[in-house]
Amino acid sequence: MWHVLVDRAARLAGGVHQTWRRSLQLRVVTITLVASSLLVGGFAYVIADKITGILVENAQNDVLARLRNGSEYAGKQLRTFNQPAEAQLQDTIDGTVNYLAGGDPAQTSGVVVAITADRHAGIIEARTSPVTDLGPLISPEMRAKVADGWVSHQIRTGTLGGQRTKYLVYGSPVPTGFGQVELYYLVPLARQDATAADARATVVATGVALVLLLGLLAALVTRLVVTPVRVAARTAQRLSAGLLDQRMVVNGEDDLALLAASFNQMATNLQRQILRLEEMSRLQRRFTSDVSHELRTPLTTVRMAADLIFAERDEFEPAVARSAELLQAELDRFEELLTDLLEISRFDAGFAMLDAEPTDLVPVVHRVAERLAGLAERVGVAVELDVPSTPVIAEVDPRRVERVLRNLIGNAVEHGEAKPVLITLGMDQSAVAITVRDHGVGLKPGEEKLVFNRFWRADPSRARQTGGTGLGLSISLEDARLHGGWLEAWGAPGQGAQFRLTLPARAGDRLTTSPLRLVPADAALPFGGPRQGGLLAISSGSPGALVIGPAEGGDRAEVTS
Structure with missing residues (x-):
């Protein structure tokens, strides 16, 4: 099974490689899709990150404004107390928290408020929140920074309504007559996350559609260019096979039409030249054959006379006898040349037959x-x-x-x-x-x-x-x-x-x-x-x-x- 799978994979890879090498349109479309995917993917990432940053920034500005107002209000309410053990302090803290939370903690438009004091001062945490545990949401580092008098914020994950939700947490110190109280706003970012997810999905869908559109456009454009080239290649193959009357169809007046017209003109000139050369070759073969045949008759007559002279050469003077021998030798060579020319003409005319x-x-x-x-x-x-x-x-x-x-x-x-x-x-x-x-x-x-x-x-x-x-x-x-x-x-x-x-x-x-x-x-x-x-x-x-x-x-x- 492994050998069969490897063999099939090798054949598939070989087919894909062969198609890649032979198809210009496939290469252009593939390169366009890859390049556009990288480009659109980069833009999509930048846009999605920018949208997420804007949503978080708006949430931060909103919570920071609420925190400042809440800190001023809580400070006014708690400055009237000088001792943390006063009887009405806890009621005032609860009332302040409820006021800042907007009344019903469960209907706070997603805003959670908590006020806490130093444990050594004997004040118990007061909160209006569906969050069951503030520990994971307010880190010790953040509390230490707020306790030092700084406004701090962070993004943490906690449980809201039984679901883990991301929160934007802001903390601010609230000075009072008996010490310092810490005020925390916890805003769930579920709506911002949903909006960012929708934006990312929209950007991705738009990017995919754009990539597909670019691929389709590249396929159409390359088809417009490659089709005439393929037609020219097929026409050239037919011309090389001897079909000299093959021509390309000329449509329009653009560059491709100019290419087709130029190709047709070239084919016409080649056809004219080939026909002329074939005619010249035919005439040359016919001339060679005719001359070879026509020379046979005078050669026979000259041969008869030369044979008589050659037979009587002993009775001639030495110079004449030598001339008779030269004449006989050259006649033999001339007859051999005529025989070879006739044989070549038969090969050229395609009349040579094999008697096997x-x-x-x-x-x-x-x-x-x-x-x-x-x-x-x-x-x-x-x-x-x-x-x-x-x-x-x-x-x-x-x-x-x-x-x-x-x-x-x-x-x-x-x-x-x-x-x-x-x-x-x-x-x-x-x-x-x-x-x-x-x-x-x-x-x-x-x-x-x-x-x-x-x-x-x-x-x-x-x-x-x-x-x-x-x-x-x-x-x-x-x-x-x-x-x-x-x-x-x-x-x-x-x-x-x-x-x-x-x-x-x-x-x-x-x-x-x-x-x-x-x-x-x-x-x-x-x-x-x-x-x-x-x-x-x-x-x-x-x-x-x-x-x-x-x-x-x-x-x-x-x-x-």
């Missing part, structure tokens, strides 16, 4: 390596294969996979700097992967994303052995995406590069992991050590790879997400 079938990738890898063996031998690069002895079956398009491998291995051989190139094939239950590792110049930070751009070269000034078109890796990336796979690159200056092709074992499945690691095991430690090297390479369309290290013994981990 169960294929054993082991002979595919061997076949591509054998075809590039002559190139590797000319540049002095050894091609090493690390493939399983058993078949590796996957539902792929063998023509496209072979083209990807041809591009990857050809680039590795070209940039291998006469060092071995390793080709590795791996498989698990859901995917197959092929890595091509070279130990050449490598890639600089950030270039692992650029290698898949069209016509991009890391160093255009380098002498090229293969005469590539600059479209091979772009086409390879599109082939990998068409399979639903990944084509990723890793590289570091001086450590070479590694490309990894990951394809789902069954056509249409979604990839989550790769059987082979992207960063090779022999890469230098990225955080120091005897060799300094690059850290990470990620290609577009891949989930990414992160190198964590160094650990003990140079171990490193790769996290793919």
